[in-house]
Amino acid sequence: MTVASKPPVKPGWSFGVITPRVGLNIAVIATLAAVPVYAALTGNTFALTLFTRVVILAIAALSLNLIMGFGGMVSFGHAAYLGIGGYAIGILAKEGIGSGFVQWPVAIGTAALYALVVGALSLRTRGVYFIMITLAFAQMIYYVAIGLDRYGGDDGLTIYHRSQFDGLIDLSNRTAFYYLCFGLLLVGIYLVWRIVNSRFGMVIQGARSNERRMRAIGFPTFRYRLVCFVIAGAMCGLAGALLANHTDFISPAMMHWTRSGDLIVMVVLGGMQAMFGPLIGALTFLILEEGLSRLTEYSNLILGPLLLVVAISIRGGIDGLITGRRGG
Amino acid sequence: MAEVLLEIEDLTKRFGGVVAADGISLALPAGELHAIIGPNGAGKSTLIGQLTGEVAPDSGRIRFGGQEITSVPVYRRSQLGLARSFQVTTLFPDFTALDNVALSVQAHSGHSFRFWRKARREAQLREPAQIALARVGLAPRAASLVADLSHGERRQLEIAMALAGGPRMLLLDEPMAGMGPEESARLVELLRALKGAITVLLIEHDIDAVFALADRISVLVYGRIIATGDPTTIRSDPAVREAYLGEGAADG
Numbered sequence: 001m002t003v004a005s006k007p008p009v010k011p012g013w014s015f016g017v018i019t020p021r022v023g024l025n026i027a028v029i030a031t032l033a034a035v036p037v038y039a040a041l042t043g044n045t046f047a048l049t050l051f052t053r054v055v056i057l058a059i060a061a062l063s064l065n066l067i068m069g070f071g072g073m074v075s076f077g078h079a080a081y082l083g084i085g086g087y088a089i090g091i092l093a094k095e096g097i098g099s100g101f102v103q104w105p106v107a108i109g110t111a112a113l114y115a116l117v118v119g120a121l122s123l124r125t126r127g128v129y130f131i132m133i134t135l136a137f138a139q140m141i142y143y144v145a146i147g148l149d150r151y152g153g154d155d156g157l158t159i160y161h162r163s164q165f166d167g168l169i170d171l172s173n174r175t176a177f178y179y180l181c182f183g184l185l186l187v188g189i190y191l192v193w194r195i196v197n198s199r200f201g202m203v204i205q206g207a208r209s210n211e212r213r214m215r216a217i218g219f220p221t222f223r224y225r226l227v228c229f230v231i232a233g234a235m236c237g238l239a240g241a242l243l244a245n246h247t248d249f250i251s252p253a254m255m256h257w258t259r260s261g262d263l264i265v266m267v268v269l270g271g272m273q274a275m276f277g278p279l280i281g282a283l284t285f286l287i288l289e290e291g292l293s294r295l296t297e298y299s300n301l302i303l304g305p306l307l308l309v310v311a312i313s314i315r316g317g318i319d320g321l322i323t324g325r326r327g328g
Numbered sequence: 329m330a331e332v333l334l335e336i337e338d339l340t341k342r343f344g345g346v347v348a349a350d351g352i353s354l355a356l357p358a359g360e361l362h363a364i365i366g367p368n369g370a371g372k373s374t375l376i377g378q379l380t381g382e383v384a385p386d387s388g389r390i391r392f393g394g395q396e397i398t399s400v401p402v403y404r405r406s407q408l409g410l411a412r413s414f415q416v417t418t419l420f421p422d423f424t425a426l427d428n429v430a431l432s433v434q435a436h437s438g439h440s441f442r443f444w445r446k447a448r449r450e451a452q453l454r455e456p457a458q459i460a461l462a463r464v465g466l467a468p469r470a471a472s473l474v475a476d477l478s479h480g481e482r483r484q485l486e487i488a489m490a491l492a493g494g495p496r497m498l499l500l501d502e503p504m505a506g507m508g509p510e511e512s513a514r515l516v517e518l519l520r521a522l523k524g525a526i527t528v529l530l531i532e533h534d535i536d537a538v539f540a541l542a543d544r545i546s547v548l549v550y551g552r553i554i555a556t557g558d559p560t561t562i563r564s565d566p567a568v569r570e571a572y573l574g575e576g577a578a579d580g
Contacts, residue, residue: 199434199442199450206431209420216380216414218406218435218493227441 020322025276028283032182036175048174049246054286055181056242061266061278062188063235068264069272070196071228072208073123076131077138078263081111081233083145083255085240090157090250094150100163100171104241111237112230114141119229123222138260145252156251163245171245181242185279188235193275195231204228268311271319280318330357333497333527334379334410339388341374341551348374349385350551358496361519361528363538366548367571372531373415375548376501379529380412381405393496407436411495413486415502419474425485426470429457429492436493460492461485464518480511487518497527504534516540539563547571 032051039048060082067073088107097103114137122133151157162171171177195201206214207221214221244250253259262285270281288306292299314321334356341349348371356362366372377383379390381402390398397405406412419428430453434440437452447453461467464484469477477485483503490498500519504512516537522528523541532538538545539559546556549571555562562568 194446195443197446197448198444199440199447199453201443202427202431202434202447203440206420206423209422210418212382213414213418213420214431214435215402216382216406216412217432217489218403219440220401220403224440 021274021276021319024280024322028276028280029186036178040175045174048178050286050290052174052178052181052246053243054283055178055185055279056239056246057263057266057286058279058282059181059185059188059242060236060239061263061270061282062185062192063232063239064263065267065270065272065274065278066192066195066235067229067232068267069274069277070201070208071204071225073225073229074131074264075134075229075232076257076260076264077118077134077136078236079255079257079259080114080138080141081236082240082243082259083141083250083252084111084114085237085242086244086250086254087145087148087151087240088237089163089241089244090159091151093159093161093163094157098161098164100165103163104238107241108234108237111240112234115230115233116226119226119233123225123229135257135260138255138257142252142255142257145255152251154252156249156253159244159248159250162248163241177245181246184238184242189275189279200224200227265307265311267317269307269317271317274317274319277317277319284318330359332356333358333393334529335391336379337389337391339375339378339390340386341371341378341383342386343374347371347551349378349388352388352548352551352553354546354553354556356497356527356529358527359524360543361523361530361541363530363532363542363545364548365532365535365538365545369550370548371551372548373501374551376412376499376529376531379405379499380410403435406493406495409494409496410499411490411493411497412499413483413490413501413503415505419482419485419489421475422473424471424473425461425466425477425481425488426454426457428474428485429460429488430454432489432492433457433460457488457492460488463491464488465514480507480514483507483511483515484518487515491522491526495526497529498522500528500530500532502531502533504532504537512537 032055035051036048039045060078064075064078067075085107088110089103092103092106118134118137122130125133146154165171169176169180196205203214203219203221203224206219207225211221240254243254266281266285267278268281269284270277270279288303289299292302296302316323332355336352336354339349339352352375364372364375374383378385381400385398389396392405392408392410395408397408427448433453433456434447458467458470461470464487466481466484466488469481474482474485487503504515507515512534519528519541530538530542542559544556544558545562546553547562547568554571555565555568557565
């Protein structure tokens with residue numbers, strides 16, 4: 001089958017043919033799958049720690065790509081979901097509820113509920129107003145966390161026992177935990193792919209493209225966007241639960257507004273509306289951040305402008321660079 | 329006489345000091361192709377906006393199919409069978425022509441809280457969309473991105489999208505604007521073919537097309553309907569000639 005005879009499927013939705021993009025995706029997946037093996041052979045546990053972080057933040061970026069890339073909803077408060085998920089784990093652990101079967105649903109459910117409230121109040125606005133409202137809510141949650149003296153306030157809270165899934169998986173085994181996160185990321189990518197191409201996904205993408213028009217042809221767009229917002233919030237709440245287990249620590253810094261900015265950068269860097277974009281973006285961002293901070297203490301002075309250049313010059317992010325697609 | 333499908337009663341809308349709709353009353357029997365003409369700024373687009381629900385009237389009532397819809401939201405009106413095409417083409421540029429029409433079909437086939445099946449593989453959506461595209465003569469362009477369609481083709485697509493939902497009534501807002509003579513002629517043929525099957529409210533500057541197509545014409549000037557009647561009556565109405573046809577015919 002030649003490329004020319006293919007139906008013009010939007011790039012990023014086609015999984016069938018080996019293209020440069022698919023090649024890169026496979027390479028990234030294979031590398032991530034091999035990280036624990038490398039860590040075990042070389043005794044380099046730092047690599048495992050770094051890549052666990054990559055995978056977890058990729059889940060958060062994936063959820064952001066669903067609303068921002070596909071839905072056109074630029075949330076500048078996405079780190080709040082990480083924090084809420086993390087605090088659900090930390091607070092329950094501190095109060096003696098160690099079971100993951102309780103902790104994780106609470107983390108996901110609380111993040112979803114928060115998304116429902118924020119979405120209901122913000123999704124009637126557009127553009128800068130939407131960005132500012134999502135940011136304002138995230139800042140509010142940030143200051144609430146600082147005020148939680150019982151849970152460490154500004155200093156944060158150490159988690160002494162990771163979530164317990166008795167008989168199922170031991171999260172304190174770093175390799176097992178890594179593969180759990182990695183598996184959840186792959187499941188997440190698959191779910192987002194299904195959602196985006198479903199009837200629901202068509203409505204979400206149509207509303208990004210032209211919401212007024214969507215209403216005119218008969219779609220009550222608000223409720224679909226709200227549900228999409230809640231799905232993304234729940235997914236990011238899960239990432240927060242994973243992050244708390246990974247670092248054994250929670251603090252308001254998890255949801256500082258710069259973290260929300262980092263997530264946006266990861267999505268844009270990897271390529272909005274590309275299924276593996278958030279993963280590739282998170283990978284690139286965190287490795288650059290890590291590498292530059294070893295070279296110089298002024299790493300942010302290099303990282304910032306570098307990302308700016310990437311964002312301006314290749315609008316489809318790394319995915320766009322590979323597929324030759326301009327950003328949309 | 330056929331039953332009245334759309335009934336507008338004393339519709340009034342002011343924007344500051346400008347009266348865009350000044351007590352408009354109009355009744356369209358089912359199956360009629362009714363054209364509204366008038367000079368620029370007469371309030372034609374405001375009238376369409378009020379009918380679709382994007383503009384809230386200050387007073388007055390709108391009934392559609394016997395149901396009061398004055399405060400019914402935009403998407404509900406579409407679901408009730410009141411479809412519109414836009415004056416400024418507002419399609420989804422990064423979707424194919426078929427995707428666009430399929431979305432319109434989807435809007436009229438139950439809720440869209442379906443998260444799993446691939447919408448682009450659903451025959452229930454694609455087949456009616458294909459039929460609507462064929463109806464406006466766009467079938468060969470089904471797989472083209474909207475961004476790659478010509479201006480005239482986008483207008484045709486607009487109408488295919490409006491038709492795809494199986495509407496009882498079409499609101500066409502200047503469908504011929506910016507079209508070449510050939511494309512206009514093709515569109516006139518298409519509208520002629522729809523006549524009788526679907527009630528149409530046509531807002532159009534192309535006077536020749538209007539007089540060729542319309543069963544009845546209303547003339548809107550400064551938010552007020554100054555005359556309603558069949559083309560012959562309107563053509564010979566002295567008030568119309570004075571207010572509109574003289575200058576309007578000149579600038580096209």
